[in-house]
Amino acid sequence: MENLIVIPENEKQLSLVKELLQEMKIKYKIEKSSKLEVKDVLALKIEKAREEMEKGELVTVDPHHLWESI
Template identity: 45%
Template sequence: MDNIIIYPKNEKQKSLLKSLLEEMKVRFEIEKSDEDTLLGESEFISKIDKSIEQAESGKTRTLTKEQQKKFLGL
């Protein structure tokens, strides 16, 4: 069976979805998430713009192949 991932925007939506799933006797899990990892569109664009500015001003780092493999978990 396929899984469905739902991202409620607020506590009211979460509560309503939870009640609905319980009423339908659908098995579900609620996981805590770090809100800091979820960016809005404007925050995302701002971070990209900052990264571009840093690259254009030469504020970059070069990684060796070994460092790249370690960073990527290869």
């Protein structure tokens, strides 16, 4: 059997999905997600890198001259 992950965009969609599953007598469980989405994590890393660049703390590495760049 497969699992299905449904990601409603708002409370109304969530409510409708729950009602549909109950009507169809399909078991489901609710898990609160505390994880950040990938795009959120990426945005945080980009912001941190920009702050480091402004402070002069960012280290850039030339892939063609790897050992000389370090």
